[in-house]
Amino acid sequence: MPIRVQILLLPETMLSTLTGPLDLLSTAGTLWPLLMGTEPQTLFDVELISSTREPLCFAGGLTIHPQKTLDQAGPADVVYVPSIFITPDGELPASVSLASNWLSKQHSDGAMLCSACTGAFVLAETGLLKGLPATTHWAFGELFQQRFANVLFKNNAVLVVNSDARLTTAGANASWQDLILHLIKSTANERVAEETRRLFLIDNHDSNQGAYSHCNLQLTTADKEVAKAQSWLQANLAASLPVEQVVQQSALPERTFKRRFKQHTGMTVIAYMQMLRIDAAKTRLVTDNDSVEQIASDVGYQDPSYFRRIFARETALSPSQYRRKWK
Known part of the structure; x- marks a missing residue:
């Protein structure tokens, strides 16, 4: 049947x-x-x-x-x-x-x-x-x-x-x-x-x-402190200790800020920053000829091996494979 x-x-x-x-x-x-x-x-x-x-x-x-x-x-x-x-x-x-x-x-x-x-x-x-x-x-x-x-x-x-x-x-x-x-x-x-x-x-x-994905860079309109943090993170991909810096800039208690950030973006601050960095790396891999190591450094990863692991986890491709696929 x-x-x-x-x-x-x-x-x-x-x-x-x-x-x-x-x-x-x-x-x-x-x-x-x-x-x-x-x-x-x-x-x-x-x-x-x-x-x-x-x-x-x-x-x-x-x-x-x-x-x-x-x-x-x-x-x-x-x-x-x-x-x-x-x-x-x-x-x-x-x-x-x-x-x-x-x-x-x-x-x-x-x-x-x-x-x-x-x-x-x-x-x-x-x-x-x-x-x-x-x-x-x-x-x-x-x-x-x-x-x-x-x-x-x-x-x-x-x-x-x-x-x-x-x-x-x-x-x-x-x-x-x-x-x-x-x-x-x-x-x-x-x-x-x-x-x-x-x-x-x-x-x-x-x-x-x-x-295949491309991150959504729209800032929330419901929380100005979260929007301010989103804007700062997008402009400072290579910043060290980004979570600590946006929490400090918000002048909010850490737990309060993190809760509000996740409420309005659907992810933690570190996950959001990682999304921005990987997305920027994708663009660089396709649009210029810089080495993987240089791109990793420019988007905030000083350890190229760690960058490769994170990139592969997010895309199921190595940075070099991604470049060959899309460039």
Whole structure:
């Protein structure tokens, strides 16, 4: 019996994370055998589920017709949530609340839930990710942490699998490929996943999201002392003892300042400084020809070996690999 997969279709769905997975799941087990002259086998029964049966119109005039409503959808083995468009202010579409209730029911009925990119916001609204690791698009990491503080957020992760909880989240847009191949491998078999990879020319990610991300340098408008510290840190990457200096400049008790800084930025002062330094190093590695040692020193790391370890931890690439990848 084919594996029952339901794809949640919202008016705000980003189509690249819908149509690609639809192609892979619809052809897994059939197209490769047809090309190779062997017996095809339909492995996945895929349905598009939405709150209405009315056609949904997307950018460029593309219209998609859902096959069933949320009320009509029966039980599923897998429910997949594509990415959705989220405005910079973080306001979630009204459709998310209704969808999250439906997702909770499908999960309680035994379905595996998975999301791509900002689809993690829909999944997290169910409350099912509480206390579990998860990821989403790197640019929405701060917003995700502020909205779902009880989720163990993994900003650099491409794919986070919670097998026992039947919950999986994928990172920025193209990581849907990693998610769908994992889905095929875990629910069908590894051979079909590899055939699908070859057929659609999909490579493994040789790095994590940290190799693609760029830090958000927007200053908070809600706390002038935190904004002042953010500005100073950005202008003084190579400063020694940066935490002590911004605490002193704030004239606040250390614990108070650190609490307010994390509240408004989503990270500790030292983590924020490290983000700025690594981001500056990424730019330098691509835009000039200075040695790794010189760049490390300029962004605040006097020990090149330590810099290389931190850089590799954040990007899954060495500085030299990063330079070759992007320069």
